[in-house]
Amino acid sequence: MTKTVEFYFDLGSPTTYLAHTQLAKICADTQSELIYIPMLLGGVFKATGNASPAVIPAKGRYMFQDLDRFAKRYGVQLRFNPHFPINTLILMRAATGIQLHQPQRFAEFVDCLFRALWVEGRNLNDPQTIAAVLTENGFDPEEVLALSNDESVKAKLKENTEAAIKRGVFGAPSMFIGDQLFFGQDRLDFVEEALRQD
Structure with missing residues (x-):
């Protein structure tokens, strides 16, 4: 039987971007x-009492140095976004909408937004910048905005986030293999190990 990795993600997390490049x-x-299971990291933080490491200055400084080490190890580009933190509500609704209604373009959609955030350092708090990024990557901004405003899409993202919390998710990236939770892009060796076990 084929094993699966359920990847709970939010585009606004640099550690999730790194996991995305490897999984x-x-x-x-x-x-x-x-x-891929889109969730709203802000909702997870609120429900669990967790917060971004970046809100603790010493921890934040260390984390960004560590992320740079991992990016070099993985051979990928990473630039800390100068506009961090990013409010990802619209972005994650859009990702959910594309996954539901244009699944064949989902990987491309997620790729272009991760790249805009964590390689190009674009300000995706700004609707005009989001529209520009989408246009540059062959997406219709008005169509994507309509999807992000769709009530069924909003409900699906909320449902995903609530399901993540019920499963014990407290941050991103969170990966499940069966009932085993693996948190953080620095646990990908354990993910691979679990996938190789009979």
């Missing part, structure tokens, strides 16, 4: 299925 290859190498 497809890990799943391909282990003949596993990768399932």
Whole structure:
């Protein structure tokens, strides 16, 4: 039976971006299925009493140095976004809408937004910048905005977030293999190990 990785993600997390750059290859190498599940990290933080490490200055400084180390190890670009923190409500609704209504373009959609945030350092708090990024990547901003305002899409993102909290998620990235939770992009070796076990 094919193993699956359920990847609970929010675009506004740099650690989630790093996990995103690696998980497809890990799943391909282990003949596993990768399932992206959009959630709202702000909702998870509120429900669990957690917060971004960046709100603690010493921890934030360390985290950004550590992320840079991992980016070099993975051979990927990472630039800390000068507009952080990003309010991802519209972005995550949009990702949920694309996943539901244009699944064939979902990977491309998530890629372009992760790249805009964590490679190009674009200000995705700004609706005009979001529209520009979408246009540059072949998406219709008005169509994407309509999806993000769709009541069924809003409900699905809320449902995903509530399900994540019920499963014990307290931050992003969070990955499940069966009932096992793996938190953080620095736990990908354990994810790969679990996928290789019989």
